[in-house]
Amino acid sequence: MEAELVRIxxxxxxxxxxxxxxxxxxxxxxxxxxxxxxxIALMIAFSKAGAIVMVLEDTVNxxxxxxxxxxxxxxxxxxxxxxxxxxxxxxxxxQNSIAGKVETxxxxxxxxxxxxxxxxxxxxxSSII
Amino acid sequence: MSGCLLNELCCRKEKKHTEEPSPCxxxxxxxxxVDLIFKIxxxxxxxxxxxxxxxxxxxxxxxMMTTLAGVVVVLLMVAKEIxxxxxxxxxxxxx
Numbered sequence: 001m002e003a004e005l006v007r008i009x010x011x012x013x014x015x016x017x018x019x020x021x022x023x024x025x026x027x028x029x030x031x032x033x034x035x036x037x038x039x040i041a042l043m044i045a046f047s048k049a050g051a052i053v054m055v056l057e058d059t060v061n062x063x064x065x066x067x068x069x070x071x072x073x074x075x076x077x078x079x080x081x082x083x084x085x086x087x088x089x090x091x092x093x094x095q096n097s098i099a100g101k102v103e104t105x106x107x108x109x110x111x112x113x114x115x116x117x118x119x120x121x122x123x124x125x126s127s128i129i
Numbered sequence: 130m131s132g133c134l135l136n137e138l139c140c141r142k143e144k145k146h147t148e149e150p151s152p153c154x155x156x157x158x159x160x161x162x163v164d165l166i167f168k169i170x171x172x173x174x175x176x177x178x179x180x181x182x183x184x185x186x187x188x189x190x191x192x193m194m195t196t197l198a199g200v201v202v203v204l205l206m207v208a209k210e211i212x213x214x215x216x217x218x219x220x221x222x223x224x
Contacts, residue, residue, distance in 0.1 A: 007163075011163060011166065014166065015166050018166065018167075018169075018170040018173075021170070021173075021174070022169075022170060022173035022174065022177075025173075025177035025180070026173050026176060026177055026196070026199075026200075028200055029169065029172065029173035029176070029199065029200065029203055030173070032169060032200075032203045032204060032207050033166060033169045033170060033173070035207050035211070036165050036166055036169055036206070036207050036210055037166055039162075039207070039210040039211055039213070039214045040162045040163065040165065040166070040210070042214055042217075043162065043210075043213065043214055043217060046214075046217050046218060046221055047217070049221060050221055053221060053222070071223060074222045074223055075222055075223065075224060077222055078218045078219065078221065078222025078223075078224060079222075081218055081222075082215060082218055085214070
C-alpha cells in the first residue's frame with residue numbers, strides 16, 4: 001500500500017511540473033494531463049480498495065444484518081466518487097455551471113438509490129407503532 | 130515491461146491466497162498507465178513546437194489543424210482512461 005502512495009506522489013510531482021510546462025503554450029492539453037493523472041491515481045487507489053469492500057460485506061454478514069442493506073450504501077459511495085471526479089474536472093476547465101448540473105444530477109440519483117432504504121425504515125417504524 | 134510481468138506474478142501469488150479476483154485484475158494495468166502522462170506531455174510539447182514552426186512559415190491554417198489533431202488524440206486517450214476508471218468504480222461498488 002505504501003509503495004502505491006509513494007508511486008502516486010512521485011507521479012503527481014512529475015505531472016504537476018509537466019502540466020505547468022505545457023500549460024504555458026497549450027492550456028487545454030495541460031488540463032487533459034491533469035485529468036489523466038487523476039484517472040491513473042484513482043485507478044491505483046481503487047484497485048486496492050476491493051479489500052475494504054470485502055471486509056465490509058464480511059462484517060455485515062457476520063453481524064447478521066441483511067446483506068441487501070449494504071448495497072445502496074456502496075452504490076451511493078461509488079456514485080459520489082464518480083460525481084466528485086466529474087465535478088472537479090469540470091471546475092478545472094472553468095465550466096462551473098456544468099459542474100453544478102452534474103452535481104445536482106448526482107444528488108438526485110443518490111436520492112433515488114437511497115429512497116428504498118428510507119421507505120423500509122418507515123415501514124419498520126409503522127409496524128412497531 | 131518487467132514491471133508488468135512482476136505485477137502479473139504478484140497477482141498470481143495473491144490469487145492463491147484469496148478468492149477475490151477484482152483488486153488483482155484491476156491492479157494489473159496500473160504500471161502501464163504511468164507513461165500516459167509522459168505521452169500527453171510529449172504530444173503537448175510537440176504540438177506547440179509544430180505550431181510555432183508552422184506559424185512562422187506562414188501556414189496558420191495548418192498550425193490550427195495540428196493543434197486540433199493533438200487535442201483530439203489526447204482527448205481520445207484520456208477518454209479511454211476515464212471509461213476505465215468509471216468501469217472500475219462500477220465493478221467495485223456493485224452498480
